[in-house]
Amino acid sequence: ETGVTQSPTHLIKTRGQQVTLRCSSQSGHNTVSWYQQALGQGPQFIFQYYREEENGRGNFPPRFSGLQFPNYSSELNVNALELDDSALYLCASSRSGRAGDTQYFGPGTRLTVL
Amino acid sequence: AQSVSQHNHHVILSEAASLELGCNYSYGGTVNLFWYVQYPGQHLQLLLKYFSGDPLVKGIKGFEAEFIKSKFSFNLRKPSVQWSDTAEYFCAVTPDTGRRALTFGSGTRLQVQP
Numbered sequence: 001e002t003g004v005t006q007s008p009t010h011l012i013k014t015r016g017q018q019v020t021l022r023c024s025s026q027s028g029h030n031t032v033s034w035y036q037q038a039l040g041q042g043p044q045f046i047f048q049y050y051r052e053e054e055n056g057r058g059n060f061p062p063r064f065s066g067l068q069f070p071n072y073s074s075e076l077n078v079n080a081l082e083l084d085d086s087a088l089y090l091c092a093s094s095r096s097g098r099a100g101d102t103q104y105f106g107p108g109t110r111l112t113v114l
Numbered sequence: 115a116q117s118v119s120q121h122n123h124h125v126i127l128s129e130a131a132s133l134e135l136g137c138n139y140s141y142g143g144t145v146n147l148f149w150y151v152q153y154p155g156q157h158l159q160l161l162l163k164y165f166s167g168d169p170l171v172k173g174i175k176g177f178e179a180e181f182i183k184s185k186f187s188f189n190l191r192k193p194s195v196q197w198s199d200t201a202e203y204f205c206a207v208t209p210d211t212g213r214r215a216l217t218f219g220s221g222t223r224l225q226v227q228p
Contacts, residue, residue, distance in 0.1 A: 033215060042204050042218030056215055100146050100165035105158040
């Protein structure tokens, strides 16, 4: 257990719909990163939030968006869902965005797009 | 942009055998290096990390890794594996400056037979 929680655990949506995934960071952590892990692959970085500001973004289209709240919890929103968005979405929190900081991962949300 | 290669996709060992999983990265600057493990049904957990100092890093559960800068490598080793080491292992890198998102390799599935 890392203290990072995610909800929901599983989600099934259809193409074109929108989805919101939630993450609560570990106590004392102000940085949250989101990753997408497709089946059989390593996690791919989506974006990172540091003190409520986006602090970097991976190679994902604008329909992937996020928020970080004053308590440092975070949301990942995906609009206009596509079949390829089916994946495990991982949230990770860290104490700060500094070098060497360990990112602690939550259990993930399994999204299936039909 | 950085990238990570894990050469062994699936490794099968008998208990007590020695383990070495390869990891090479591509990046021109200073990096921080990580090995994460994902046990069946569990979330990603940090095994060990390197960000400076002694290039031989010891982690949890008897794992160690050696950073060889000239070879851009960070191989994971364990002298004697146990059935409970059955899991997926991911090598990851983050640059020492700029965006500190993790770039993961595609993972190595380790199966330890009793």
